[in-house]
Amino acid sequence: MKEQDTVDLFVIGGGVNGAGIARDAAGRGLSVILCEKDDLGEGTSSRSGKLVHGGLRYLEYYEFRLVREALIEREVLMNAAPHIIWPLRFVLPHSPDDRPAWLVRLGLFLYDHLGGRKKLPGTRTLDLQRAPEGAPILNKYSRAFEYSDCWVDDARLVVLNAIDAAARGATVLTRTPCISARRENGAWSVTTRNERTGETREFRAKVLVNAAGPWVNDVIQRVAGSTSSRNVRLVKGSHIVVPKFWEGANAYLVQNHDKRVIFINPYEGDKALIGTTDVAYEGEAGQVSADEAEIEYLMSAVNRYFKEKLRREDVLSAFSGVRPLFDDGQGNPSAVTRDYVFDIDENDGAPLLNVFGGKITTFRELAERGLGKLRTFFPEMGKDWTHSTPLPGGDMENADFESFQAKVKAEYPWMPRSLLQHYTRLYGTRLSRIVGEATSVDGLGRHFGGDLYEAEVRYLMDQEWATTAEDVLWRRTKHRLHLTEAQQAEFATWFSAEMREAA
Structure with missing residues (x-):
């Protein structure tokens, strides 16, 4: 067992909140270790609806x-990561059977004005009989409202925070669960185990941060031997991926019979991402999956509005995640708050900061406020800084992605359009770390199919903690959706051999 010197912060949980806290703390000059039992973002943060949004429906619950x-953070994050976060227009067909038009208009008016909107266009009303957005909609829906929110590559958002944390001095340990944490002599003694090598290590930390998401109570009770009066409520949300069935870059937002809203978003060029469900969940968070009832529920919501009817065989893929929502006592899973709450246990001079709830859109603010709660213990730490600092790859002049992409196109005229789109969207200004000295696609190494080349894989292994084929194909990228099953299997075989050789 190896032991290290005492660090300021030991963060448990490599989701968006844990990675955001590690980044923020490292940027303030604190020494930080982040450990994640699986891959970065694997538990919840890669299984969202891929939106940075204020949460239009939360207005109904007076949030x-x-x-x-969230609306203020939406614009902050657009500036910080314009390569993975971009504007998206949502068309909301109005159904007289559900919410009245006046209520929808009022909600959208508040949505436009609550957050000091600057960059995004406001709401407008559409005549679906004339507007092109109405072409795929059933004729009985004559009117729609169109508003703005943002798309985000959620898994990459987590990774970019971890990259920046590491660049600022943090140690990031993936596939390394914390197996125990105990208070000793005014500090935390933390034991981890690397699941790949079996190596056990001991760390000492002044403060322990529990950002374990669905496992937050497990860390409190089993790992840290502590208690809390607060709790999380697990709510399962499932999504399906189908072929895109409309023209245009807009998304749709529809209401189901139970008045839940369903997002229908363009995804990976020629596909659509549809979700989500809200189902109370009692099982193991790591074993969650979309069931047939949820898939049917989502298809039914779409078929209620669109001329082209989805069939079960149209579902290309489905995934499910568990949201660790702060338990505010609401009976309806859809009504449970998406807000976050901190709980600090200061026993024996070794503080434990527990994070309950939260959502992707507010992760940066959550991290900033969480560090504010710890200023008493670190009076010399630096001031707030993440509000105006881009994430890795997002350091484009005026956060102008289109101009950046045009510059890249001129620099790499040999690069196919789809590959250029892929590299600029996922890696932004860091794409040169992948391309290197290549002057043609042949210089990118082995081609595995689609837009997946060896150069990208090497980069992900060396600099983004990718240790399995799934890390590459599903969380760091979405190549899995563009490769045949045979290509995926061939890549997995090659990747496993490379990892064995590297070990």
């Missing part, structure tokens, strides 16, 4: 503060 803060 005005949460919506305002």
Whole structure:
């Protein structure tokens, strides 16, 4: 067993909140270790609806503060990571059977004005009989409202925070669960085990941060031997991926018979991402999957509005995640708050900061406020800094992605359009680390199919903690959706051999 010197912060949980806290703390000059039992973002943060949004439907539950803060963060994050976060227009066909038009208009008016919107266009009303957005919609829906929110590559958002944390001095340990944490002499003694090598290590930390998401209570009770009066409520959300069935870059938002709203978003060029469900969940968070009832529920919501009817065989893929929502006592899973709450246990001079709840859109603010809670213990740490600092790859002049992409096209005229789109969207200004000195696609090494070349894989292995084929094909990228099963299997075989050789 190896032991290290005492660090300031030991963060448990490599989802968006844990990675965001590690990045923020490292940037303030604190020494930080982040450990994640699986891959970065694997538990919840890669299984979202891929949106940075204020949460239009939260207005119905009078969550005005949460919506305002999320809308403000929406613009902050657009500037910080324009390569993985970009504007998306949502068309909301109005159904007289559901929410009345006046209520929808009022909600959209508040949505436009609560957060000091600057960059995104406001709401407008559409005549679906004339507007091109109405072409795929059933004729009985004559009117729609169109508003703005943002798309995000959620898994890459987590990784970019981890990359920046490491660049600022943090140690990032993936596939390394924390197996115990105990208070000793005014500090935490933390034991981890590397699942790949079996190596056990001991660390000492002044403060322990529990950002374990669905496992937050497990860390409190089993790992840290502590208690808390707060709790998380697990709510399962499932999505399906189908072929895209409309023209245009807009998304749709429809209401189901139970008044839940369903997002229908363009995805990976020629596909659509549809979700989500809200189902109370009691099982193991790591074993969650979309069931047939949820898939049917999502297809039914789409078929209620669109001329082209989805069939079960149209579902190309499905995934499910568990949201660790702060338990506020609401009976309806859809009504449970998406806000976050901190709980600090200061026993024996070794603080434990527990994070309950939260959502992707507010992760940066959550991290900033969490560090604010710890200023008493680190009075010399630096000031707030993440508000105006781009994430890795996002350091484009004026956060202008289109101009950056045009510059890349001129620099690499040999690069196919789809590959250029892939590299610029996922890696932004860091794409040169992948391309290197290549002057043609042959210089990118082995081609595995689609837009997947060896150069990208090597980069992900060396600099983004990718240790399995799934890390590459599903979380760091979405190549899995563009490769045949045979190509995926061939890549997995090659990748496993490379990992064995590297070990």
